[in-house]
Amino acid sequence: MRALISTWDKSGLDTFARGLAGLGWRLVASGNTAAALEAIGLPVERVEAVTESPEMLGGRVKTLHPRIHAGILARRDETEDVATLEEHGIEAFDLVCVNLYPFEEITSRRGATEADAVEMIDIGGPSMLRGAAKNFAHCAPVCRPGQYHQVLEELRARGELSLETRRRLAAEAFAHTAAYEAAIATWFNARDEFPDSLVVSLDKVLDLAYGENPHQRAAYYAERGARRHLLSRVEQLHGKELSFNNLNDFSAARSLAREFALPACVIVKHANPCGVAVGATAEEAYDKALASDPTSAYGGVVVLNRDVEAPLAEKLAAQFVEVLFAPGFTDDALNALRRKKNVRILLDGERRAGVPGERNYKRVIGGMLVQDYDAEIEDRDGWQLVTGELGEPQWGDLVFAARVCKHAASNAIVLAKGLQTIGIGAGQMSRVDAVRIAVEKAAEFGHDAAGAALASDAFFPFPDGPQIALDAGTTSIVQPGGSRRDEDVIAAVAQAGAAMVFTGRRHFRH
Template identity: 40%
Template sequence: MKKALISVYKKNEKLFHFANFLYQKEYQIISTGGTYQYLTKRGLSNVMEISDITSFPEILDGRVKTIHPNIYGGILANRSIEKHIQSIRSYNIHLIDIVLVNFYPFFEKMMEKKYDIYSLVELIDIGGPSMLRAAAKNFLYVTAIIDENDYEMVQNEIEQNGSTSLKVRKKLAGKVFNFTSYYDSAISQYILMDEKFPTYLHSSYKKSMNLRYGENPHQKAAYYINTINHGAMRNFQQLHGKKLSFNNLRDMNVAWKVVSQFSKPACCTVKHSTPCGVALGKNIVDAFQKTYYADSISAFGGIMAVNVPLTKELAKEINNIFLEVIISPSYEKDVLNILKIKKNIRIISIHEPISDKLEYVQIDGGILVQEDDYFFPNEENYKVVTKKKFTDQEIKSLFFAQKVVKYVKSNAIVIAKGTQTLGISGGQTNRIWATSQAINRALEKEKEDLVLVSDAFFPFRDVVDEAARSGIIRAILQPGGSMRDEESVKACDDYGIAMAFTGKRHFKH
């Protein structure tokens, strides 16, 4: 008689129907305590407790119950090697054909944050992963099942062919090793959470969705969520609109990070992973109007995020422009009905703060890991290096712009007035081009009393000269640290521009 070992934490109707199918196909079912109780109470009589196979009771509060030669011999025996068959027969060990296991809910309990390390240790499954790995190793003969969504496929194979095919067993074995590596990775990251850069870098992500496509339509793509950290982009809700794309998600991440830095009502529009307009306002409509005024051309077809509930008044204004995605922590009553007039617009609700403290950049053959610049707040530390000092209004404007420049591709320049950007330029291969572009954009809107923030130092005084020629820049904030800093300081003094060094660079490649 064929045998199936079933030991699961998650007991549901799907499990019972599958076990009942095996029972009908005359499989001898072997189960551990909880699963045995569940199946027998539901009326399955052909179920053996695992202790009847091992002739040994569960001990150590269930920590040891399946680790036994009578179990592993039956799973691991290579049925094409006569010596293996003779060996297990000599010890009266029976072959096991199916191993169905799911694990203790370590992930779920870990994310609840109310369990301490001592409680979570008890949810680190040992026997389950060991049995599944053994079954997956011996996939030439044994069917290993970790995913309840595979019950139907296995059932159909047995129904049609009497047993599973090698192709299916190989696929299921691959899924087992994929899951157990993910499981071990999550546990490792949890225990080593205070060590930012461990010797071995594990990834512990679960697929959340297939995306419409990647950066371009010919590139397939999927989105995976972190199983360890909460993260703003881990738990968002899409309330309306077309399926999200790869580019949508990248832009959403930037837009939400920008507005999350501010306590006052903030609005940000993003295009191609770069902010094109950012503003604070006395209310969210005011913030939106300033943001849109800053760069209405680039905002077309872009992503917009706000950091406070989206109002009916703002919804009506948004409906007059074309946006791909709208992001807000929540939406006032009836707002969704207004926005849903546009069939395809993606409406997103994000409830989580920014919490992923590391960022990863893959390169060919490797991966770069660094602390996220979001978690290095602007403490407004600076040293004025010119004869002219900042006004209180300039200080407020400069540090608002510095929070924006962190998310603009280097070389990055942000021009602002008050708490409104008026010129943003980045991604240029030299700083003077970025400066000229940002100033020219600002000149289309305002002609006086603007400030300039740079993500990195000025290698030459040409940035100051360009700012002075425009006639609109009154104050500059930059990290400093160039061999030619004194040239830039002298130029500012000659032009009557105030400048300060922060000592902190904000490159974003």
């Protein structure tokens, strides 16, 4: 039996190659792979000895040769193929172990140049893998170190790999090379905002017990080549396995928390914020966020952007929290939180920024809606004060409310006071109803709307929505503007002695 080995990632290779050699396999290897195997004392035939041709073009041409590819592609049950091998003195390969140049790793680094990227485009590796995968009936493709153990175990037990195993390895190899090509295409298309053909490659990160509902199967996949994803550098310190709904809520909460540099707490339920606050400390931020709507916070996802210490942990442990996420936890805090058997405690180890220009995908029947992420952080620069006057505290509440409102389902209204949400109306078909719900929520939990700020994710088509908030005591409003009846809305706000700001930017979220 004969194996062709050419790997960039040498992890586990010594054990795998020794295992093959111990079973009597002859090893053929290229360049650095051959050197690595020789260094551990294994007999290796170098590729150039097989091809009778040296490496060319600085290593760009090593395995692209008929004596390699004929050995991979030959069908042992085809008389003509066997005769061709004999005529040209070519030996067949029974296994091809190849992993590819780390294109995504290199191109995700800051400062990576086009030349760096181009040199990481593997040509020979995918060709060998695809050839072996096509000829899986006679040649087994092995494309990643995670497969080594199972392949060796089956060879030891059976003396060969079953057809079913080779078929599965072929499927994995084709998926592997397809994902690799997709990453390259994505990189080249980066300058074309919406190319005619868009390839998205995903890698499974986590199997999930079920989807949104128990009858739906589910898993979490990360976009291949992304510098970061929802669970990148996230460590689960405690609790049950993460669920589909946990991850959906966690994504919403984490995205919102990124809007704030000061200590902040975000509580999310069913992918909508139900309590958000900024405070002098993480504990104060949590107290304020929970007080926003303590009923909806029950069973929610809590995200903090500061470390959790023992006093805050005791408060969190007294609540039903599905997921708790923070950049750090003291030992005493963890001890307190671990008294709650099921709470999922996640440690944030991700410090890398996302890649500018990442796209947002929304599944529709038979396709995808693709758009830019609504990633711009709202700030008062460029906003227009269209009526009334504002002090700094009011400006602060308006900016805060606008940032929260961007992350609530449309139609969305957020009432805020003292950098704390006091009423959120989200996911309503009527903007008037969204205002009414926000005002009612504030009253339900004892919040005084007098002097509060209101944010709307889209313009008010009529004065009726703002009037409800003004009657409740709201004194400042931020909205995109752009309605044909803007002047009517401005007049109603001015008559109430309140202030209003136009941002010029809508934030629908569906």
